[in-house]
Amino acid sequence: MAEHKIRLSSSEIGGLWTVFLQENMAVCLLTYFLHHNQDEQIKKILQRAYEISEGHVQQITRIFTDEGIPIPDGFSEKDLDLSAPRLFYDMYGLSFVYSMSRMSMISTSFITVTMARKDVMEFFVLMVQQTSILYQQATTLMLEKGIYDRPPMIPYPEQVEYVEKKSYVSGFGKKRPVNTAEITEIFFNTERNYFSILLCMGLLQVVKDKEIHDYIQEGKEISEKQIKTFNDILMREELLGNVSVRMEVTDSTVSPFSDRLVVTLFNSLNTIDVTLIGHALSLSMRTDLAVYYEKYILEILLYSAKGFKIMVDRGWMQKPPHAPDRKKLQKI
Structure with a gap:
């Protein structure tokens, strides 16, 4: 008996479509970092990241081709100028793999739980595994090179405790110290924004289009405000602040990237940023933290x-792929 071919569901089409664009963009950016990289240890991780992303693009292309679905318009060598002077030093390439693999682990996990068709589910499960290993390798190398800033240390708890007063959630007036879940979200939100600021600094030197330049400048200012807000909280808690350890931007003023690639990258980062801040909001029990997260979610949505x-x-x-307009189809 012939095996029945199961059609892709809307969630499977949407997930594959989204990942195709993200991974295709990653291939272009990793091509750039590999071209300029001079550190052999970092080059191995960049090469592995490139091979993983390129493999994902090829696999989604095969699935879409088999299903008769148009391949999204991606990026190519036309969006890169490898003859331009290097814009970022080697360590930023490593930070790029670390940051993008961390964000990919989170976003891909959300997509994976919406999959059902066997081949598509297997693809996404493997993608989560590959990205997790890549994140582990990048983190290990960052620790070896002394550029990984670990979250604050606290004393180990000595016993199990229960919340005794409703004031536990108060973030104004007299408030309790931040708990470990809140510290974690504050720390990694700040780390993510340091990564964004360095990206913005480099692109502001090379982008010549005024509208896009102003857009990047606004993004940099939003990241700076978030860093100040959450570093101030850590400082008040005497947990010190999260400090960027290196300056990884050169003095080049020649853009290696097309304007389309730059704006699409920012659009992708904004999407995952809203997701991550929403996650932080869900875990933060102190009301002052919730207010800050709600404020920044709105600001990023407007941005x-x-x-x-x-x-x-x-x-x-x-x-994105969308449902048909049934009312339009039913008109006589």
């Missing part, structure tokens, strides 16, 4: 709308 407008105005925004 994202500006990036969306740039992409639409310039014909760069591709429509």
Whole structure:
């Protein structure tokens, strides 16, 4: 008996479509970092990251081709200028793999739990495994090179404790110390924004389009505000602040990336940032932290709308696969 071919569901089409664009963009950026990298240890991780992302692009292309689904318009060598002087030093390439693999682990896990067709589920499960190993390797090398800033240390708890007063959630007036879940989210939010600031600093030197330049500048200012907010909280808790340990931007003023690649990257980072801040909000029991997270989610959503407008105005925004307009089809 012939095996029945199961069609892709809407969630499977959407998940594959999203990952294709992300991984295709990663291939371009990793091509750039590999071209300029001079550290052999970092080059091995960059090469592995490149091979993983390229493999994902090829596998999704095969699935879409088999199903007769159009392949999204991706990025290519036209979006890179490898003859431009290097914009970032080697350590930032390592930070790039660390940050992107960490964010990919989170976003891909969300997608994986919406999959059901055997081949697609296997693809996403493998992707989570590969990204997790890549994150582990990048973190290990960052520790070896002394550029990994670990979250604050606290004394080990000596006993199990229960919340005794409703004031546990109070974030104004007299408030309790932050708990470990809150420290974790504050720390990694700050770390993520340091990564973004260095990216913005480099791109502000090379992007010549005023609208896009202003858009990047605003993104840098949002990241700076978040760092100040959450570092101040850690300092008040006498946990010190999260400090960026290196300056990894050169003095180049020649862009190695197309404007389309730059704005699409920011659009992707904004999407995952809203997800991660929302996660932090769900884990934060102190009301002052919740207020800050709600404020920054709204600010990033408004900022994202500006990036969306740039992409639409310039014909760069591709429509995700969507349901048919049944009312339109039913008209006589």
